[in-house]
Amino acid sequence: MDDPGKAGDQASFEARLAAARARQGLDTPPAGTDRQAASPWGLGMRAGLELASALAVGVGLGLALDWWVGTRPLFLVAGLFLGGAAGVMNVYRLMLGRR
Amino acid sequence: MAAEGKTIDALSQFELTHIVAGFTNSNLYMLIGGIAVSALMVLGMQRRERVPGRLQSLAEVSYQFVHNMVDEQVGHEGRKFFPFVFTLFMFVLFGNMLGMLPYAFTFTSHIAVTFTLALVVFILVTAVALALHGMKFFGYFFPEGAPLWLAPIIIPIEIISYLSRVVSLSVRLFANMVAGHVMLKVFATFVVLLGSLGVVGVIGAAAPLAINVLLVGFEFLVAFLQAYVFAILTCIYLHDAVHLH
Numbered sequence: 001m002d003d004p005g006k007a008g009d010q011a012s013f014e015a016r017l018a019a020a021r022a023r024q025g026l027d028t029p030p031a032g033t034d035r036q037a038a039s040p041w042g043l044g045m046r047a048g049l050e051l052a053s054a055l056a057v058g059v060g061l062g063l064a065l066d067w068w069v070g071t072r073p074l075f076l077v078a079g080l081f082l083g084g085a086a087g088v089m090n091v092y093r094l095m096l097g098r099r
Numbered sequence: 100m101a102a103e104g105k106t107i108d109a110l111s112q113f114e115l116t117h118i119v120a121g122f123t124n125s126n127l128y129m130l131i132g133g134i135a136v137s138a139l140m141v142l143g144m145q146r147r148e149r150v151p152g153r154l155q156s157l158a159e160v161s162y163q164f165v166h167n168m169v170d171e172q173v174g175h176e177g178r179k180f181f182p183f184v185f186t187l188f189m190f191v192l193f194g195n196m197l198g199m200l201p202y203a204f205t206f207t208s209h210i211a212v213t214f215t216l217a218l219v220v221f222i223l224v225t226a227v228a229l230a231l232h233g234m235k236f237f238g239y240f241f242p243e244g245a246p247l248w249l250a251p252i253i254i255p256i257e258i259i260s261y262l263s264r265v266v267s268l269s270v271r272l273f274a275n276m277v278a279g280h281v282m283l284k285v286f287a288t289f290v291v292l293l294g295s296l297g298v299v300g301v302i303g304a305a306a307p308l309a310i311n312v313l314l315v316g317f318e319f320l321v322a323f324l325q326a327y328v329f330a331i332l333t334c335i336y337l338h339d340a341v342h343l344h
Contacts, residue, residue: 082259085252
């Protein structure tokens with residue numbers, strides 16, 4: 001079964017199959033693997049969500065700290081600004097692309 | 100459904116109803132989803148044919164798809180996370196797809212469900228990073244070479260940015276599913292309300308009906324895409340945890 005002639009056959013078969021598939025347009029790369037290929041709408045939604053969720057976490061953490069320590073507006077204000085900054089950071093990282 | 104009263108009731112589809120006390124329709128569809136995924140893999144791979152049939156193809160394609168995704172995104176060391184990512188992907192995908200069936204409940208349209216899933220991912224990623232890198236993991240929150248006096252600003256920002264992953268991961272899936280199903284319901288209600296207006300209304304109802312047909316197709320795309328996005332973001336976070344940048 002495993003004689004070298006068969007192995008060569010197998011390889012040329014794979015090559016011919018790949019060529020045939022490429023001709024028929026069957027081997028198009030799956031959409032969405034490339035960050036750049038994402039639609040502008042999707043990218044915009046993602047950036048907005050990153051911005052908003054960081055802000056929400058910042059405000060939430062601030063409120064929780066205030067409730068715990070008992071300094072009502074202090075950490076809320078700090079969390080608001082830090083959350084906003086973290087949101088900008090998230091969007092910056094998103095736009096930078098990774099790796 | 101929509102015809103009772105002349106109002107648009109878009110949100111009642113997300114209400115939980117108790118089938119048995121403590122067991123809701125959401126739980127029922129999670130169970131159905133879990134059984135369907137297991138059935139697809141077990142029954143699909145039972146015959147192990149060299150030229151796969153339809154069910155076997157589906158099982159193999161989904162396995163291959165997630166396997167490639169984990170391999171590409173997390174890298175070679177990421178293979179041990181494949182079962183986790185595959186389970187997550189299939190559960191979310193089947194949750195989204197089951198929700199497209201008429202009268203079905205979409206369990207991914209509840210923030211409680213998606214947030215729990217995101218929390219599982221988040222805890223796993225943090226645990227993996229801590230296990231692999233120990234205390235060096237905390238260096239993640241303060242980039243090397245940054246001036247030390249900036250630490251009180253950078254560290255909270257990085258921590259908030261890290262925590263916000265849970266929120267964005269869960270809200271993205273939840274919001275997409277809710278938005279899609281609300282749109283479907285609203286346009287379906289237009290059809291019913293216009294259709295009750297007589298001949299002119301029936302002709303007019305063709306427009307929202309056509310839109311709804313398009314929306315159903317679009318929702319299938321969204322159902323797949325959101326499961327894919329959920330899985331790929333999990334992979335990206337795992338990559339960060341394994342390599343720490």
